[in-house]
Amino acid sequence: MPHVPSTFSSFYLTNTPTTSFSLSFPPSLHPPHQEKRSFGIIFKKRMTDAPLDRDEVIKAIAEKVDEDVFKVDLKDPDFTIVVEVFKNTAGIGLVRNYKALKK
16 A cells, blocks of 8 residues: 555644635545545544534535545544644644554
């Protein structure tokens, strides 16, 4: 399998009620004519008063994932989109085999 960077984006939170963003995976993750790969989303928020609802964030990210290439698997996904919010900074990363690698 091709190398996948563990982090592909980071950004700062704003106080705007809606945030527009795009999400794209490297083409090597979805070669043509192959079985769909699975994904899951993990959201963690610490030491922040940011009005972020876990379910809304997960839903917004999931809507950006190409359903023709990826399917949802919460128990053992091929890839996990990890969203971490700490104080006024948020990071988003793409991790392969997250469940096997987490402590």
